[in-house]
Amino acid sequence: MTRRRLSASLLLTTIALALIPSAASAAAAPAATHGGAAPEPVAVVSAPNALTNVNDFVFESLDVEYELGRDADGRSTLRTVEHFVAVFPEFDQNRGMIRAVPAIYDGHSTELQIVSVTDETGTPRDYELGTDGDFRTITIAVPLGQFVHGEQHYVIEYTQRDVTKHFSDTNDDEFYWDVNGTGWAQPFGRVSATVTLEPGLSRSVTEATCYQGWEGSNLACDELVESGDTVTVAGTDLSAYQNVTVVIAFAAGTFAAAPWNPFALIPAIGIIGVAISLLSLIYAGWVRFAKWRDEPGRGTVIAQYEPPEGVSLFLAAEILGKKNKAMPAEILDLAVRHWVRIRERDASWGRTDFGIEPLEPPRGDALLPDEARILAALSTSRENGVKWLKKNDTALGRKVIREAKSARSLAVKRGLRRKPKRGPVWIIMLAVAAAFVLCLLAGSTGESEPAVAFGVLSSMAVLWVGIVLSSVLGTRHPRTKAGSELKEHLEGLAEFIRWAEADRLQMLQSVTGAERRGLDGRAAGGDDRDRVVRVYERLLPYAVLFGLEKQWASELSKYYADQSPDWYSSSHAAFTVAGFTAGVSSFSSTVSSSYSGSASSSSSGGSGGGGFSGGGGGGGGGGGI
Numbered sequence: 001m002t003r004r005r006l007s008a009s010l011l012l013t014t015i016a017l018a019l020i021p022s023a024a025s026a027a028a029a030p031a032a033t034h035g036g037a038a039p040e041p042v043a044v045v046s047a048p049n050a051l052t053n054v055n056d057f058v059f060e061s062l063d064v065e066y067e068l069g070r071d072a073d074g075r076s077t078l079r080t081v082e083h084f085v086a087v088f089p090e091f092d093q094n095r096g097m098i099r100a101v102p103a104i105y106d107g108h109s110t111e112l113q114i115v116s117v118t119d120e121t122g123t124p125r126d127y128e129l130g131t132d133g134d135f136r137t138i139t140i141a142v143p144l145g146q147f148v149h150g151e152q153h154y155v156i157e158y159t160q161r162d163v164t165k166h167f168s169d170t171n172d173d174e175f176y177w178d179v180n181g182t183g184w185a186q187p188f189g190r191v192s193a194t195v196t197l198e199p200g201l202s203r204s205v206t207e208a209t210c211y212q213g214w215e216g217s218n219l220a221c222d223e224l225v226e227s228g229d230t231v232t233v234a235g236t237d238l239s240a241y242q243n244v245t246v247v248i249a250f251a252a253g254t255f256a257a258a259p260w261n262p263f264a265l266i267p268a269i270g271i272i273g274v275a276i277s278l279l280s281l282i283y284a285g286w287v288r289f290a291k292w293r294d295e296p297g298r299g300t301v302i303a304q305y306e307p308p309e310g311v312s313l314f315l316a317a318e319i320l321g322k323k324n325k326a327m328p329a330e331i332l333d334l335a336v337r338h339w340v341r342i343r344e345r346d347a348s349w350g351r352t353d354f355g356i357e358p359l360e361p362p363r364g365d366a367l368l369p370d371e372a373r374i375l376a377a378l379s380t381s382r383e384n385g386v387k388w389l390k391k392n393d394t395a396l397g398r399k400v401i402r403e404a405k406s407a408r409s410l411a412v413k414r415g416l417r418r419k420p421k422r423g424p425v426w427i428i429m430l431a432v433a434a435a436f437v438l439c440l441l442a443g444s445t446g447e448s449e450p451a452v453a454f455g456v457l458s459s460m461a462v463l464w465v466g467i468v469l470s471s472v473l474g475t476r477h478p479r480t481k482a483g484s485e486l487k488e489h490l491e492g493l494a495e496f497i498r499w500a501e502a503d504r505l506q507m508l509q510s511v512t513g514a515e516r517r518g519l520d521g522r523a524a525g526g527d528d529r530d531r532v533v534r535v536y537e538r539l540l541p542y543a544v545l546f547g548l549e550k551q552w553a554s555e556l557s558k559y560y561a562d563q564s565p566d567w568y569s570s571s572h573a574a575f576t577v578a579g580f581t582a583g584v585s586s587f588s589s590t591v592s593s594s595y596s597g598s599a600s601s602s603s604s605g606g607s608g609g610g611g612f613s614g615g616g617g618g619g620g621g622g623g624g625i
Helices: 003-019 265-291 313-320 325-335 368-376 394-413 421-444 449-474 481-498 501-508 511-517 527-545 549-555 575-593
Strands: 025-028 043-044 057-070 076-088 097-102 115-119 127-132 137-142 151-161 165-166 171-177 188-197 207-211 225-226 230-238 241-249 340-346 352-358 620-622
Touching: 043 241, 076 097, 097 151, 115 127, 115 137, 127 230, 137 575, 151 394, 188 501, 207 230, 230 241, 230 575, 265 421, 265 449, 313 368, 313 394, 313 501, 313 527, 325 340, 325 511, 325 575, 368 394, 368 527, 421 449, 481 527, 481 620, 501 527, 527 549
Parallel strands: 057 188
Antiparallel strands: 025 043, 025 620, 057 076, 076 151, 097 137, 097 620, 115 151, 127 137, 165 171, 171 241, 188 230, 207 241, 225 230, 340 352
16 A cells, blocks of 8 residues: 555545544454354553544554474464554654554463564664453553654564464364454554464475455455465455454474463362362361261250259350340349349430349349359449440440350350360361462463453452351350250240240149249239249240240230339330330340440354454454554
């Protein structure tokens, strides 16, 4: 193409693009699968310009020199020198060009190394490297605020390996390479390529072919010359997104295939890491449910109405695995035993505040050590003798957390739980750590966007697995036989609470019940009513542990006639069953959420006529900047 034709082409292109806005980015099209549909072009994003489009220029020519050889292992090697001649507008539009070169070919790394970027005289040009899918982008540009005009030469030299492939349908090894690629938004006046084979390699050549045109075109190139150790091809007057593809077929076995390289197949490393993580999960499940399972108790749950002796509500909650219910249950236990009184008062926005008023110690009752510590914590910072419970009371929150941890130690000390050896935990943590490193390696060294994305997401997933396993197994203390029997006793209390009223009274009035509580077979009235109230009150804290406080408070309130119990002071003047039930339920949920005991208060070959333009490796594309 002559300079006059280029100028005319540039003028027509500028006018057309002024009328019809063009795309703002050039595509860098990856190589298609051999003989199959080529992937969509990969966009090479250009710097935006409010008045002009940086892709509005042309290439006068692209001349490429390839040196194809073999290394000591028989693997293909390629040295490439590309000489672009670009023609930019005379006004300030472009700072340079972008070239996309394949870093991944046929699923493996090409071990791309950029040797130099210069002008036609050998003077170095400034450039920056980036990643765009399977391509490395080379941005060659002058500094911001400066522009290039007219004819500019860009000479890029780089090396690659494993650029050939064996095709089973043609039973040959092929150098099937796109010269410029189908990702350019600019026309090319001429694209030529000279492939120089290392000495002796030409004896293995069986065929040389060349295609030009749009992606998928099987139109022969304008020029194809074979001479000794060289093959020269060329295409002229190529429109935007048209390409030249050279195919040189060699006898099968001429080149060794790319070896399996774990660092080139980074996604495989990530998959191995995920597999290790899944195996860790399976092993952790076996440890949790087999090796560290709870010992069986009696095997049956019998309805009970007497709480176990010498067991505080914190210890009971620990055995049941209901630590978040321990604090409200403990306060209610102190209340029904008349160590404290629970008070209500109306607050803003329809809320109700709850307070604790310590009372004179009752006769004939003694506190367990942890109960005494909770009572002491409730006796500080009082307002007119009442400690009003507040969510921001961090001091009380820390004491609750301390008691929850002490309950676990007490369970081990009393033989209700056992502390297993931590060897399996260390094995799991080391395995998860190894999986995390492998997945992180997949993301940090991946040469393609899918590899990076897979590595990042899988490492995050493995990290999450590690956190979950450490929290589940790190604090695991299986129940002993005695611990399981205590759990069955506590569940017997829940069974009694769930019974119908008639069944409960029948049990209380049975021979065994009469001996325990002094009840006869008459209907509950007088002293018998008081005894039923005492039994029901003692069970209220345990109803809280099982989430049955609303149901049980409703049953209990029926025995209070028309007055509130002395251990609960309502903010309402008149006592009602509904009011008392709602108050107890609200108290339980409020204290549970405030003082839960927790720590807190994301193909076919191109030879034989089966190939086409854009179907090989190499190529790519680029654009302006």
